[in-house]
Amino acid sequence: MGPSETGSNREILVKAFGSDSSTNTTSTLSQKVFGVLHLVVSLGIVLAMDNLLEKAFVAAAIKFPSALFGMFCIFSVLVILDTTIPAAATSLMSFFEPALMFIQRWLPLFYVPALVVLPLSVRDIPASSGLKICFIIAGGWLASLCVAGFIAIAVRKIVKTEMIDAEPMEKPSPFAPIEFWTWGVIFLASFVSALFYPTILGTTARTCLPFLLASTVLGYMVGSGLPSSVRKVFHPIICCALSADLAAVAFGYVSRSGVDAVLGDYLTKVSSNPGAGDILMGFLGSVILSFAFSMFKQRKLVKRHAAEIFISIILSSLFSLYSTALVGRLAGLEPSLTISILPRCITVALALSIVSFFEGANSSLTAAAVVVTGLIGANFVQATLDKLRFRDPIARGIATASSAHGLGTAALSAKEPEALPFCAIAYGLTGIFGSLFCSVPAIRQSLITIVGQDKEYIVGTVTLLLALLHCSLLRLKSLTIQKQNQAIAMKIGSYSNKSKVQANDIGSSISPPPCHEATNFGLGSKTTKVGKQKPSLKGSNCIASKVVRPKRREKPDVRRRIPTLIFGGTNFDISGMTSPICNLAKDHDRDLNDTKLGMVQTSLLQSNRCGMLMAGGLGKIQ
Numbered sequence: 248m249g250p251s252e253t254g255s256n257r258e259i260l261v262k263a264f265g266s267d268s269s270t271n272t273t274s275t276l277s278q279k280v281f282g283v284l285h286l287v288v289s290l291g292i293v294l295a296m297d298n299l300l301e302k303a304f305v306a307a308a309i310k311f312p313s314a315l316f317g318m319f320c321i322f323s324v325l326v327i328l329d330t331t332i333p334a335a336a337t338s339l340m341s342f343f344e345p346a347l348m349f350i351q352r353w354l355p356l357f358y359v360p361a362l363v364v365l366p367l368s369v370r371d372i373p374a375s376s377g378l379k380i381c382f383i384i385a386g387g388w389l390a391s392l393c394v395a396g397f398i399a400i401a402v403r404k405i406v407k408t409e410m411i412d413a414e415p416m417e418k419p420s421p422f423a424p425i426e427f428w429t430w431g432v433i434f435l436a437s438f439v440s441a442l443f444y445p446t447i448l449g450t451t452a453r454t455c456l457p458f459l460l461a462s463t464v465l466g467y468m469v470g471s472g473l474p475s476s477v478r479k480v481f482h483p484i485i486c487c488a489l490s491a492d493l494a495a496v497a498f499g500y501v502s503r504s505g506v507d508a509v510l511g512d513y514l515t516k517v518s519s520n521p522g523a524g525d526i527l528m529g530f531l532g533s534v535i536l537s538f539a540f541s542m543f544k545q546r547k548l549v550k551r552h553a554a555e556i557f558i559s560i561i562l563s564s565l566f567s568l569y570s571t572a573l574v575g576r577l578a579g580l581e582p583s584l585t586i587s588i589l590p591r592c593i594t595v596a597l598a599l600s601i602v603s604f605f606e607g608a609n610s611s612l613t614a615a616a617v618v619v620t621g622l623i624g625a626n627f628v629q630a631t632l633d634k635l636r637f638r639d640p641i642a643r644g645i646a647t648a649s650s651a652h653g654l655g656t657a658a659l660s661a662k663e664p665e666a667l668p669f670c671a672i673a674y675g676l677t678g679i680f681g682s683l684f685c686s687v688p689a690i691r692q693s694l695i696t697i698v699g700q701d702k703e704y705i706v707g708t709v710t711l712l713l714a715l716l717h718c719s720l721l722r723l724k725s726l727t728i729q730k731q732n733q734a735i736a737m738k739i740g741s742y743s744n745k746s747k748v749q750a751n752d753i754g755s756s757i758s759p760p761p762c763h764e765a766t767n768f769g770l771g772s773k774t775t776k777v778g779k780q781k782p783s784l785k786g787s788n789c790i791a792s793k794v795v796r797p798k799r800r801e802k803p804d805v806r807r808r809i810p811t812l813i814f815g816g817t818n819f820d821i822s823g824m825t826s827p828i829c830n831l832a833k834d835h836d837r838d839l840n841d842t843k844l845g846m847v848q849t850s851l852l853q854s855n856r857c858g859m860l861m862a863g864g865l866g867k868i869q
Contacts, residue, residue: 289346297532312600314535321539352419360524361614362488368611395563396646434461452512459523466490531596538675572697583607588616594652597678624651625658644669
């Protein structure tokens, strides 16, 4: 082979390699462009769906959350398609996957506007009321965590369902350096242009929107890149809110417009003149719609552990709402402020819809209370779960999401991926059940009544609720003991049957006692007096026995009081009612094996009077 041929071969190889690399570059570029278009189309459909539903519900004067209705519709469609045409359901999930990953990646950012404008929201709130709110938020988070966790563990012990592996959940990609530099350039350019041309985009809110949005996004990126040890104290959301506030302070100082004006432009709550916060909070409806896809993906897990999930979430949601109302009234907090923090354990996307059912609520305070609750849970949830000795992943996930919603879910799932599916399910269901409960007029009116009543009524209501809870726990314990006794009795019965068979086999080999003809055991005698019987044969070695009739076991004379309701000077006998308290009188007439249980129930009936509201008046049970 000559040198000319070798050179020509090298040229051919170089050209082939160059054509392959150019082809790969073109294909990679086309994939990126297609991915961006796919994201824009899928996310645009979700946002358009949320916008159309909201306008339709407003036009029809329906107070029920429109996004929640859309979530139910999407979930129903997916379930129907999965039953009839499984391939169509899979294709639909794949089509909206980019939009779901986008929402999951930027989810904490949608909570930030409430913290950014917090200085404006709490300005008119007295310092004493602010301290009470902080106490209710911190104590309420711990109480909700304990209630949800203990209920989940109790139900787990009863149903004894084994865990199965959940569907893998893809995590969002980390932020690239090019994203950071891109948002940095947008911030500097828009900040300078807004400084020299305040109304270049028509209004100051629109002009300040780019640099305020860029400062918020940059703060979130910086906070997400911090070490894990630093993020425990300095959460990315705090870093994000501080970044936006610093940008507002800097622009207000340089432009001499004041920080209040800039923060007012950050969140205008006017659709025709939106600010940076309005843009971010506009994604909250899409967050609710994404719950449908998450629950459909984990539908097998929800079906298998339905008892643990639904019982824990329903009871913890009711506890969160009513405990907040009761403690707020007992602490002397203003009714409007108490109502504003009622949905403290529910995600912002649905908490704002819940407070819209009530009049006089401060939506900014609601969003801030929800975010602060999530921050407390994100920082302390794992250590608290370890202190409470919650080892089960189901209980840990449900307790975290039921008390600290999305922020607590993100903090726990980062270190315990096995709890992530249960966190994601409970995170969505807690908000769903909270919205459903508050949409019921009776529950909503009861919350308003508790918030506005005096302390005597609250004390009576608390006593009644504690009594009901105590009775329910006793009933659950007695049922558990009965099941255990039945299982033991069945085992003993099978063993005794085997013993009887063996005894019959060896019974013929046993001889009767030598003096059986002269002995009278008196078992069949009708004599009621105690006396000696002479032996029938003198000189025998048999000893006369005393015939004693066994005494009857007398039932203890426990005098109980029939529960009655005194209302308007008239006594009403409520012993026949099928309530946990009224059935206690009947339980005492039954032959219970657990005597202590009957005594506890009887003493509960004879306890102090508890307050009870009947037809607008204060009734008493005695």
